[in-house]
Amino acid sequence: xxxxxxxxxxxxxxxxxxxxxxxxxxxxxxxxxxxxxxxxxxxxxxxxxxxxxxxxxxxxxxxxxxxxxxxxxxxxxxxxxxxxxxxxxxxxxxxxxxxxxxxxxxxxxxxxxxxxxxxxxxxxxxxxxx
Numbered sequence: 001x002x003x004x005x006x007x008x009x010x011x012x013x014x015x016x017x018x019x020x021x022x023x024x025x026x027x028x029x030x031x032x033x034x035x036x037x038x039x040x041x042x043x044x045x046x047x048x049x050x051x052x053x054x055x056x057x058x059x060x061x062x063x064x065x066x067x068x069x070x071x072x073x074x075x076x077x078x079x080x081x082x083x084x085x086x087x088x089x090x091x092x093x094x095x096x097x098x099x100x101x102x103x104x105x106x107x108x109x110x111x112x113x114x115x116x117x118x119x120x121x122x123x124x125x126x127x128x129x130x
Contacts, residue, residue, distance in 0.1 A: 006036060006043055010050045017054025 005028055012022040023030050037044045069077035082089035097104070104112070 006040075006046075009033065010043075010046050013047060013050040014054045014057070017051050017058060019051075 005026065009022060009026050009028055012026050013019070016022045016025065019033055020030055023033050033047075037047055066077050066081060070081055079089075083091065
């Protein structure tokens with residue numbers, strides 16, 4: 001019975017990648033899910049894969065709805081798409097120095113380096129997804 005419940009739960013997670021909701025639909029408590037995940041490495045791996053697959057499916061559905069909204073002229077959808085998929089419209093980071101006679105401290109320079117690193121890291125991740 002437990003093995004069958006685990007398989008059913010894994011399949012439900014693929015359809016509904018929210019643990020609480022998937023557990024409710026198959027009649028298993030969240031505590032049981034997490035206990036199984038902790039005690040059964042194979043189940044844990046399958047659950048993680050199911051969550052990923054389910055999330056990807058929801059992302060595809062959401063993107064499909066967004067594209068439909070754009071085709072219908074939904075301005076919010078258009079703006080969202082452009083900000084996240086077109087370099088010209090994406091948010092920019094601008095660093096200015098209002099007083100060139102006052103040099104930046106080492107701490108300020110390091111903060112700028114970290115900020116730029118994080119900004120470019122996000123751009124690289126976005127490009128890999130496309």
